[in-house]
Amino acid sequence: MKLEQIDTPAALIDVARMQRNIARMQAHMNTLGVAFRPHVKTTKCLDVVRAQIAAGARGITVSTLKEAEAFFAAGVDDILYAVSIAPSKLPRALALRRQGCKLKLVVDNPAAAAAIAAFGDQHGETFEVWIEVDTDGHRSGITPEQHTLLEVGRILHENGVTVGGVMTHAGSSYELNTPDALAALAEQERAGCVRAAQRLRDAGIACPAVSVGSTPTALAATQLEGVTEVRAGVYVLFDLVMHNVGVCALDDIALSVLATVIGHQPEKGWAILDAGWMAMSRDRGTSKQSHDYGYGVPCLLNGTPLTGYLLSGANQEHGILSPIDESAPTEDVTQHFPLGMKLRILPNHACATGAQFPEYHAVSPDGASVEWRRFHGW
Amino acid sequence: MKLEQIDTPAALIDVARMQRNIARMQAHMNTLGVAFRPHVKTTKCLDVVRAQIAAGARGITVSTLKEAEAFFAAGVDDILYAVSIAPSKLPRALALRRQGCKLKLVVDNPAAAAAIAAFGDQHGETFEVWIEVDTDGHRSGITPEQHTLLEVGRILHENGVTVGGVMTHAGSSYELNTPDALAALAEQERAGCVRAAQRLRDAGIACPAVSVGSTPTALAATQLEGVTEVRAGVYVLFDLVMHNVGVCALDDIALSVLATVIGHQPEKGWAILDAGWMAMSRDRGTSKQSHDYGYGVPCLLNGTPLTGYLLSGANQEHGILSPIDESAPTEDVTQHFPLGMKLRILPNHACATGAQFPEYHAVSPDGASVEWRRFHGW
Numbered sequence: 001m002k003l004e005q006i007d008t009p010a011a012l013i014d015v016a017r018m019q020r021n022i023a024r025m026q027a028h029m030n031t032l033g034v035a036f037r038p039h040v041k042t043t044k045c046l047d048v049v050r051a052q053i054a055a056g057a058r059g060i061t062v063s064t065l066k067e068a069e070a071f072f073a074a075g076v077d078d079i080l081y082a083v084s085i086a087p088s089k090l091p092r093a094l095a096l097r098r099q100g101c102k103l104k105l106v107v108d109n110p111a112a113a114a115a116i117a118a119f120g121d122q123h124g125e126t127f128e129v130w131i132e133v134d135t136d137g138h139r140s141g142i143t144p145e146q147h148t149l150l151e152v153g154r155i156l157h158e159n160g161v162t163v164g165g166v167m168t169h170a171g172s173s174y175e176l177n178t179p180d181a182l183a184a185l186a187e188q189e190r191a192g193c194v195r196a197a198q199r200l201r202d203a204g205i206a207c208p209a210v211s212v213g214s215t216p217t218a219l220a221a222t223q224l225e226g227v228t229e230v231r232a233g234v235y236v237l238f239d240l241v242m243h244n245v246g247v248c249a250l251d252d253i254a255l256s257v258l259a260t261v262i263g264h265q266p267e268k269g270w271a272i273l274d275a276g277w278m279a280m281s282r283d284r285g286t287s288k289q290s291h292d293y294g295y296g297v298p299c300l301l302n303g304t305p306l307t308g309y310l311l312s313g314a315n316q317e318h319g320i321l322s323p324i325d326e327s328a329p330t331e332d333v334t335q336h337f338p339l340g341m342k343l344r345i346l347p348n349h350a351c352a353t354g355a356q357f358p359e360y361h362a363v364s365p366d367g368a369s370v371e372w373r374r375f376h377g378w
Numbered sequence: 379m380k381l382e383q384i385d386t387p388a389a390l391i392d393v394a395r396m397q398r399n400i401a402r403m404q405a406h407m408n409t410l411g412v413a414f415r416p417h418v419k420t421t422k423c424l425d426v427v428r429a430q431i432a433a434g435a436r437g438i439t440v441s442t443l444k445e446a447e448a449f450f451a452a453g454v455d456d457i458l459y460a461v462s463i464a465p466s467k468l469p470r471a472l473a474l475r476r477q478g479c480k481l482k483l484v485v486d487n488p489a490a491a492a493a494i495a496a497f498g499d500q501h502g503e504t505f506e507v508w509i510e511v512d513t514d515g516h517r518s519g520i521t522p523e524q525h526t527l528l529e530v531g532r533i534l535h536e537n538g539v540t541v542g543g544v545m546t547h548a549g550s551s552y553e554l555n556t557p558d559a560l561a562a563l564a565e566q567e568r569a570g571c572v573r574a575a576q577r578l579r580d581a582g583i584a585c586p587a588v589s590v591g592s593t594p595t596a597l598a599a600t601q602l603e604g605v606t607e608v609r610a611g612v613y614v615l616f617d618l619v620m621h622n623v624g625v626c627a628l629d630d631i632a633l634s635v636l637a638t639v640i641g642h643q644p645e646k647g648w649a650i651l652d653a654g655w656m657a658m659s660r661d662r663g664t665s666k667q668s669h670d671y672g673y674g675v676p677c678l679l680n681g682t683p684l685t686g687y688l689l690s691g692a693n694q695e696h697g698i699l700s701p702i703d704e705s706a707p708t709e710d711v712t713q714h715f716p717l718g719m720k721l722r723i724l725p726n727h728a729c730a731t732g733a734q735f736p737e738y739h740a741v742s743p744d745g746a747s748v749e750w751r752r753f754h755g756w
Contacts, residue, residue, distance in 0.1 A: 008464065009756060041694055063656075063695040083695050086386065086638040086652055087718050109641045111717040139696055140641050140650050171693065260464040263487045263518050272518050274464055278441075282660035282730055315549065316419055316729060317441040317461050318517055339489035340465050351694060352660055355734070358755040376754055377736040378387060 001361070001369050003258065003301055004342065009279035010258040011357040012344060013372065014303065016365050017254035018236060019051065025218065025235050026055045032224045037061050037080060037211065039233030042351045045360060046074050047372040048236060059102075061231045065092045066378050072101045080104045080211070082167065082231070084132060084140060087115040094125055104164050108132040108141045113152045117159035127161050130209060131200070133168040135192035136185065141168060144196040153205045163200065165209025168193040169231070173216035177246050177290055182220035189217050194226035219247045237350040240297060244289035250297070250305055255353060256344035257296070258361070259319065264334045269326070271337035273311070273319040275345055280314060281352035295319060296345040303344065311345055319345070379739070379747050381679055382720065386638040387657035389735040390722060391750065392681065394743050395632035396614060397429065403596065403613050404433045410602045415439050415458060415589065417611030420729045423738060424452050425750040426614060437480075439609045443470045444756050450479045458482045458589070460545065460609070462510060462518060465493040472503055482542050486510035486519050491530045495537035505539050508587060509578070511546040513570035514563065519546060522574040531583045541578065543587025546571040547609070551594035555624050555668055560598035567595050572604035597625045615728040618675060622667035628675070628683055633731060634722035635674070636739070637697065639715045647704070649715035651689070651697040653723055658692060659730035673697060674723035681722065689723055697723070 003012075029036040038052045041063035049060060049071065059078030062068045068079045069092070077100060085093065085105050096103045107113050107129055120127045131152055134141030142149045156163050170189035176182050189212045200207040212224070213231035224230070237255040238248040259275035277295065286293040295311040298321055313320035321337065337343075347353035354360070354374060361369040381390075407414040416430045419441035427438060427449060437456030440446045446457045447470070455478060463471065463483050474481045485491050485507055498505045509530055512519030520527045534541050548567035554560050567590045578585040590602070591609035602608070612619075615633040616626040637653035655673065664671040673689040676699055691698035699715065715721075725731035732738070732752060739747040 007467070007470075007756060083652065084641045084650070086640045088638060089385070092385075107641075109712075109717065111712070112641065115717070134643075139691075139693060139698070140643070260466060262464045263462045263485075263490065265512075265518070272462070274461065277661075277730065278733060282662070282727075283655075284660070284662070313517075315517060320517070334487075334489070339487065339493070349660075352655070355656060378385060 002367055003363065003369065006258055006361055006369065008258050008260040008342065009275040011354060011360045012256050012258050012369070013237065013360045013362045014254045014256070015362050017252060018048070021236055021238060021252060021254060022052055022055045025232060026057070028219060029230055030056065032221060034224050034227050035229040037229050037231050038236065039063070039082070039231050040067055040071065042233040042236055043354060043374060045372050045374040046071070047362065049076065052236065058229070064378050065089055066375065068096055068101065068103060070375055072096055072099070078102045080106070080130065080167070082106055082169070084108050084112055085116070087112065087119070090116065090119045093127070094123055097125055097127065104128045104130050106130050106132050106167060107152060110148065110151050110155055113155040117155060117161050120161055121159065128164040129156050129161050130165045130167045130211065131163065131196070133166050133193050133196040135168045135189045136170045136172040138172040144192045144199065149196055149199060150203050153200045153203060157205045163205050163207050165207055165211055165228070166193055166196045166200065167211035170214050170217050173214045174241060174245060176216065177244060179220065179246065182216050182246070183222060186217035186221040190221065190224055190227055197226070215242060216245050216247050234350050239350040240293045240346055240348045241285040241289065244286055244291055250346065251303065253346045255350045256299065256346050257353065259343050259345055261337045261339055261341040261343070263339070266333055269323050269333050271321040271333050273321055273343065274317060275319045276317045277314040278316050279356055280311065280319065280345065280347055281349065281356050283349035283352035285348045293348060296347050299344045299346060301342055301344060305346070380745055381636065381741065381747065384636055384739055384747065386636050386720065387653040388636040389732060389738045390634050390636050390747070391615065391738045391740045392632045392634070393740050395630060396426070399614055399616060399630060399632060400430055400433045403610060404435070406597060407608055408434065410599060412602050412605050413607040415607050415609050416614065417441070417460070417609050418445055418449065420611040420614055421732055421752060423750050423752040424449070425740065427454065430614065436607070442756050443467055444753065446474055446479065446481060448753055450474055450477070456480045458484070458508065458545070460484055460547070462486050462490055463494070465490065465497070468494065468497045471505070472501055475503055475505065482506045482508050484508050484510050484545060485530060488526065488529050488533055491533040495533060495539050498539055499537065506542040507534050507539050508543040508545045508589065509541065509574070511544050511571050511574040513546045513567045514548045514550040516550040522570045522577065527574055527577060528581050531578045531581060535583045541583050541585050543585055543589055543606070544571055544574045544578065545589035548592050548595050551592045552619060552623060554594065555622060557598065557624065560594050561600060564595040564599040568599065568602055568605055575604070593620060594623050594625050612728050617728040618671045618724055618726045619663040619667065622664055622669055628724065629681065631724045633728045634677065634724050635731065637721050637723055639717055639719040639721070641717070642712045644711055647701050647711050649699040649711050651699055651721065652695060653697045654695045655692040656694050657734055658689065658697065658723065658725055659727065659734050661727035661730035663726045671726060674725050677722045677724060679720055679722060683724070
């Protein structure tokens with residue numbers, strides 16, 4: 001199907017850009033001498049993940065057990081579930097392990113460690129658990145020097161659970177925007193996670209894997225001594241938030257929302273599109289960054305950004321396209337963006353925008369497209 | 379299934395609250411002597427819409443043709459598609475009409491009116507079109523005194539299209555928060571839409587329907603002379619944005635997200651939940667209102683709000699539950715919100731939060747629940 005024939009709104013993946021993003025990250029990981037385990041929460045799409053694995057990825061990271069179940073069913077068996085597990089989800093984890101999935105769980109607290117140990121003992125299953133390390137204070141995890149780290153390690157190790165490694169995610173990297181700051185945080189993430197592994201090993205707990213990553217720190221890292229693998233998700237598509245962080249150009253962004261002009265408010269210089277927040281998502285991640293891109297940056301069908309305009313407002317199924325400089329002499333918006341014209345809108349946050357759609361349309365350089373399904377829910 | 383057995387995160391509808399919200403709106407419409415056409419974009423769920431129709435609703439409003447197709451297939455045949463139609467969507471509208479759906483289209487510009495007329499002529503179909511009127515300047519529509527109103531009316535009327543009515547949506551009501559301001563906007567919405575109908579009728583165009591509405595103005599209206607029907611969507615579930623607008627109490631909010639405590643940052647007083655923005659949506663609609671509720675208000679399983687706490691932050695699958703008063707003496711959060719504890723989070727925006735889930739769990743007063751499917755995409 002050609003772009004012009006796709007019903008709008010639709011989520012488009014520019015396949016050439018996606019392949020370039022995959023190749024860039026994998027080459028960087030190869031240079032640093034570490035394995036790469038992509039986070040598939042960004043796309044939840046088998047076609048994308050196959051391309052990541054074909055490029056050299058080893059295993060995947062997931063944010064939900066539904067992702068683990070779907071990708072295991074499709075043949076991916078090395079899976080890190082990177083959210084500290086609720087005890088009530090252990091039966092689903094057990095079912096995956098029993099089917100042969102090399103599922104790794106994550107914990108950051110003694111109660112969850114004890115719950116896994118007790119559940120594994122009850123069901124005769126040796127779970128593999130990685131301990132989450134907090135290297136930047138932004139969310140969850142145990143800081144490298146905390147007593148709790150060894151407490152959790154011992155609860156697992158002494159109760160028949162394999163401590164497979166430590167993992168950390170320096171998510172505060174999304175708040176930075178200079179190469180020096182990103183490189184410094186990448187080193188902080190590396191050093192903290194390696195230190196946590198060392199403390200566990202010093203206590204007699206093997207802890208083979210040392211897993212770090214976020215898209216900005218993965219791309220900024222210059223040496224990863226002691227690290228065995230890196231995780232990143234949004235790099236595969238990129239978005240305006242990552243552009244503001246400074247790790248991609250506008251023309252690296254592989255996700256866009258195809259939209260149609262459905263009306264105008266000529267006096268205001270507005271064109272109204274059929275892509276509102278239901279299509280773009282409510283993510284306004286650029287609102288606190290150096291450039292606020294509203295709900296997105298419009299581009300022509302060939303991908304050329306219309307840098308004088310923004311999707312400045314959104315209702316559920318209406319997007320408002322308006323000039324950035326509202327005082328600029330307004331051309332006739334009904335002529336400039338005529339009814340029925342199609343545009344591609346670059347999104348703030350690829351993970352959030354993708355989730356609004358049941359499928360992507362994967363667009364080749366010749367303009368032909370195929371549907372790539374993604375899944376939804378938990 | 380009982381609440382405790384539902385996998386988290388999950389979207390819960392409190393059926394008793396929903397029925398109360400439906401009854402309240404329908405009774406108000408009956409008192410005002412107008413028909414009520416609920417906007418089903420909020421829930422996209424047949425079970426909810428059946429309850430609205432059982433209470434007296436006449437026809438439905440939709441925001442996408444997928445909603446129209448799904449509800450028509452389920453037996454609802456009087457459908458207003460309340461977004462100005464892109465010409466490329468006319469074949470889908472035609473298919474619905476040919477199957478017997480009394481589908482009404484909306485336009486607010488001459489080019490779309492001409493496109494419908496030409497397409498109808500080409501296919502021998504008499505489309506019914508309502509003209510969108512702008513009564514508060516917040517988005518799309520033609521203002522009542524504009525010349526374009528009659529221009530669009532004539533293009534339709536003189537080219538074999540039925541002008542079925544006028545419709546307006548005073549969406550700026552979401553920015554208000556006093557009964558007087560809401561009542562004034564309701565009157566502005568009514569008067570503007572009635573005036574537009576009168577101008578069309580004076581020009582010899584019948585225009586039988588006069589359709590107004592948004593949840594706040596529908597509930598605030600005290601007289602609707604000249605109006606034939608009202609539309610509203612979010613009233614059926616309500617949310618924190620509507621609570622800030624002042625049209626519902628916290629205990630009218632019928633949608634909540636069931637979540638589980640998966641960890642803690644004890645020094646910060648945080649509990650970490652398995653409901654992040656993928657579950658709550660990225661909607662931060664209360665951030666510019668009188669009370670900023672973060673990503674939501676936590677409640678006990680029985681619905682009691684924990685008013686000293688907020689879901690203050692969210693990553694994709696992590697929510698941060700923290701005390702509102704960060705300087706307050708912190709009890710031991712690991713005891714207060716122990717691992718595995720389940721909570722219900724009231725959302726900012728029911729339309730956005732519901733869209734994150736493939737199904738609702740409809741919870742009866744006895745705590746039993748059944749699944750109500752909702753649909754996704756366009």
